[in-house]
């Protein structure tokens with residue numbers, strides 16, 4: 466194995482709504498993901514097809530308690546430190562800071578919670594990497610404005626960011642503006658608080674909301690740099706190269722277009738302007754973006770410092786309508802099964818080489834430092850009679866991906882700031898709401914129905930990752 470860069474940020478990543486719980490404690494307001502239930506209604510609500518803006522007694526809402534990290538964070542960060550983490554990616558819940566999303570005065574209790582959490586990280590030399598918005602739009606703003614379809618979200622978000630930058634300057638250097646910003650197109654309610662009226666041009670609404678998020682992201686970058694000159698602000702993409710199902714030129718073209726669609730947001734956030742093809746595509750789809758004078762300038766001035774992304778699998782596409790109809794290669798995006806790859810229990814293709822391919826595509830396109838802020842295997846774990854958990858499948862998955870990451874650094878020469886695996890501690894699955902789909906090095910005793918003691922324990926992968934970090938990737 467070649468060497469990893471000095472100060473490489475090894476660590477793990479979580480999101481507030483999937484781990485904190487305490488959804489109505491400490492003055493926190495309700496956010497979009499709090500009304501996305503477990504069970505058959507989950508996808509219709511997350512996709513904006515079934516309107517739900519409050520909780521009811523018939524549904525179970527996984528975010529409400531999650532793994533109760535709100536009350537366990539000291540214990541959890543101590544375990545991260547035991548593994549040798551140098552970085553912990555977490556998100557701040559917007560409604561813990563501004564319960565209604567746009568309150569003039571922030572909620573001191575919410576600010577204090579994160580302050581203590583950052584202090585706890587620094588106590589162990591762990592660098593926090595903060596996502597400003599991870600699938601949580603304040604419900605009050607969805608009721609008031611219809612979520613990100615309304616321009617006024619830009620100022621609400623900018624105000625929220627400014628509160629955080631002022632308070633946490635000196636404590637947080639690395640920031641991400643929106644988690645998986647491209648998921649707005651695939652899970653519009655969960656991603657951006659969008660609901661659609663019958664007959665409404667769905668594409669128009671989505672791309673208008675996208676424009677607002679892009680302007681908001683640019684504003685946040687500018688604000689961060691003005692308030693914290695050392696800050697590094699990144700975008701965040703749900704990445705994964707699209708492969709053509711065959712080498713038929715039409716399939717190759719389809720894969721190239723699918724990739725471009727996926728890169729759309731990052732093109733704007735990194736290059737500071739809409740790509741030409743996107744303008745043409747929008748014209749053809751009858752999308753007329755409403756913009757304001759100054760937007761173009763703002764997008765140019767608010768470009769990101771680095772490109773962060775999640776990578777779980779590559780994707781595969783084709784123009785063959787029959788295969789596309791049976792699409793089963795990815796739960797959320799249109800993709801077909803790749804016959805050369807095995808898949809996880811949830812059907813996500815396992816493709817370590819795809820990570821290297823994806824990294825090279827991103828660097829070729831943007832020439833900015835990369836940061837892998839999510840990667841991991843969602844799997845069912847078995848607890849043995851003595852409490853041990855032998856998750857060799859997880860170790861195998863991560864090892865194979867780290868090997869490819871190392872090649873991307875040492876053979877391809879790519880600058881990579883760090884690697885934070887998804888869910889270093891078991892947490893709620895974003896797509897299915899399950900606890901059974903586990904990613905952690907740390908096991909949490911809780912099941913899909915919400916039962917369990919919430920006790921934490923170390924899996925085999927815990928000791929393995931500790932050794933990986935201690936040897937700086939030498940001992941895999």
Ligand code: BG6
Pocket residue numbers: 480483644645703775839843887893894895896897902
């Ligand atoms: C990413 C999200 O999409 O993938 C996370 O940023 C999510 O929030 C992760 O948890 C894994 O997906 P899932 O559906 O298995 O939880």
